[in-house]
Amino acid sequence: MDMPAYVPKCLLITEILMEIFEFVMASEDSGPPTLANVARTCKAFQAPALSILWRNLTELHPLIQCLPHDIWCKDRGSITFRRPIQMIDLGRFNFYASFVKSLFINSPFMDDVQKLLFSALPLLYPPKIICNRPSILPNLLHLRWIAETPNKLSMIYWLLTGSLKTLHITSVCPEQDTIPFLRRLVGTCGTLRKLATCFYGSAITESVYLAVCEMVPKLVSLRSYSCSAPFAAQVAPALSSLRHLEELQLDFNNTATFIGTGVNFLVADNPFPSLKRVNLALNRLSECTSMLDILRYCDLTHAYFSVREYADPHTVEYFLADLSRKLIHSHTSLRHLCLLQNPARLPSDAILREEYIIPGIALLPLRAFQSLRHLRMHVQCGFDIHDGVLMTLVSAWPRLRSLHFGVYKDLPRQTKITLGGVAGLVRSCPRLANLSLPLDARLSSSYAHERERVLAFLNADTIPRNRKITSIYVGESFIHNSAVVAAILLDIFPRLERVVGTEVDRVVWSGQKDKWHEVRLAVEKHQEELPSKRIEQEGNDDDDDDEDEDEWEYGA
Template sequence: MTSDTEVLFHIFTTIDGAGEGFRDQERDSRVTIAALARTCRAFKEPALDVLWKNINGIKPLISCFPQGVVGKTAEGKLTLGRPPFADEWKLLEQYACRVHSLTIQAFHLDQISDEVVQALVSTPSFPLLPNLRRLEWWNDRDCFFPLLRILLVPTIRSLTLRGSPYMRWSPSFAKSALLASIGVRYPSVREFNCTFDSKENSDVVSKAVCDWHELVHLQTGVLNTQALAHLASLPSLESLSFMTYDSAADTQPQSIPIFTSKLDAVSITCRCASVVIVERFLIHRIPQTSSSPSRSASLQSLSKSLSNPRMMLMTKYLIINVLHFDVIAPLLQFSRLTVLDLTWFCSLDVDDEALKYMAQAWPQLEELYFEFSSQSLVLTSRTFTGLVHLIKYCRHLHHIQMRFVACSIDTDIEPFSTTTANENLTFLDVGISSISNPIAVACQLHALLPNLTHVEYHEWDECTPLPFQEEWDEMNGYLQTLIKSAGIREKRQAK
């Protein structure tokens, strides 16, 4: 049975959330809740719980001290005129115990003086925020680490340690010392976001990861084999993002174990030399049906052969930016792919037969982005035949971006002769593809893609036209003529 206090808490939470995302409305909502807290005793406790549940910066806590204690420096920073007394700490404690979520950004720390930091670090024996569940620390400066340490409590469930949303933590001894025991000291962590720019901290981060047994979301830097094996065994894990270095050694498929958890998202960033290769895997769970496997998802991450019976073909959406085809091959297991992005797959040629194999493995494809770099003139052996394989085996395709050699092929033999036209495919972007015999290419395209009105292509740059640009323009002209002719025939037949 729900108590009156719980009902009031839910009501005040709804009021607080009504202005979320809009600064003025958010301020008005909190003013309303503060007024309710002063209305009567029944409202006071649930209203204060809502007001203090999520706070930003240290200022709200310092404001709990009496006016004679709190002041401002000549630079406008919040400061303390003297150290708070024991009874003044108790005044802060009655509000601090309500805080469940705290966000600290660099500008919050710039607003407080050294005296504030020293006072907080010297708090009495009780934890400053004893019921903290989520801490986001967006600051890279080691000088504030004493403050960070007193904010960390065993009740932490979600922990973010970064320089900014777009900046990783720069490595330092102070950071390594903090991370060395973070897993043991804070065992309740379910979400962890901490990424370094180098692999010096790999061991300490990996050790922390191995100490967490109920992780749900992890975004971090380089992980060793032991940490990956531990993560692979966690049934709670839903999303994983980590980095690898020295791709010649670290990106071997066998270095990544089988993940049997219900992963929704996996991101692997590989840095090697001056080239950054990103390998992303966004895997959305498909609802259970009577014909689907009893287990909802099993991610086979770059590791086993296609014949492995433990593979569960449940992947729906996959984005990959990769370098080597041997990384792609194990992913052919994901037969339910609908979107495939191989945008940076430009250092390795995939011929018509390989493309046919891929098309057969992914029959549910709806969108394909393949080797599409407009800044690369790497020759490709893929021809119009490869495109025909895609049209033949991927009947749901409606969007293709792919480079190939557009040429005349024999339409009386396979695969062209056995391929049914795809009326859904209306977008084809050939990037910087070469072309010969534009009129033959136009006829072939129109026969297979009757609703395709034109082909997109990329210019090399603003000053230099695309090689074969004139030929593609000519092909588009022929394609328009064929479409008009087909339209006239349909009208005559209708009569």
């Protein structure tokens, strides 16, 4: 492990080494085996290489393999210890464990080897130390743990550290096991910045959530909190004491079934002065009203609302108006907005009755959010939107980058947006990169005639082009002439590769689906014949200098 004389001095700089080793780790041709060999090259390479190699684990098995092989044996498919584990056996284990920064457990099931390790740990420490158990991963920063049994929940005590920054815990354990864990969490991980608690099954009791109410305010460093479980409304009052909270995700589903203390959320002048991102899952859209009052003074950048029950068009209209009327401080800051309605079933006559269609003017209040970059509107209602309304909307969102709008199946009458409207959308939003939009593409004339119609709508001599979009989703849009539609779409989106429609078997839709499939085939054929040089020349001529954020993950 001595330093070779031929190593350039620049490679002795840790930051440069880390950049190189990150590239080695991500490379398909090299990856972890090559990085492991690099760690054995010299002392200067060892620590940086091992810190990347062991940084992220999805299970403890790789560490357990560092224990002496004479400790256990396999007999008839089961694993048992040949002899007790001693402190001296943990030498290599502890060395590599010091490099682990995150442990993300994705499965509730644990193999026999890991179970044996945790069962042996209490035997290594005197009884007085067990109450303050040392962590087997002393430098752990991020932890995701799934506890389907009380025994599995007790194992997490051997992983908690004072330096832990992120914890995502999922538990179905009863309150006699869950409440002690919450108390231990506060005492051990006081510097947590991000916490997600997901309680299900026997963990859902009033006592558990009252314990959460006591725990959360004590985590004064918390910046992000997620509570994915019924009865999360019980936790909400305690959150207002977290003045530094920036992200909040709460699942309020099924709160109506909770018979508890009846704690109400007292609305202060500004309960969340630092809140930027909010994600609320509700039973009914009407329940959003009180939450909008709470968020009135926040400068939100992300606002996601999802509801489980069906909301009639009148309720949707009222909520959209409420958004712009109450979130005044977010008019210039909100960049991500999502309204998702996913009921188990629609009213049986929703397809036939006109009152299930929302007029396009109901969307106009959203123009107040002038910084919008990502808009997702999926509600179980049809939208009577024409090109004029679309142009009025998008003219207020010049930075829009993704638009996912009203493409649920079973409502083919929901739009009057033509290909001319799509061209106008591209002209108003030059940074658009993702598009889901139902269309009225019932074109029957020639390509030349339809192209002139688009130009006349735009009052321009040329059709604007968008070279970022490669795929669009059109739902159950009406269509007549597949060849004309494909040609116009390729004029607007020269790099278009896929046109996707809803795959359903309804008789009303069967002919439309076939025609959209023809559009897709025409687009794919065009791209196959397109010279590669043309794509290279078009390159990045419309790069966006502004930072393009990914859409925030939905769900708590």
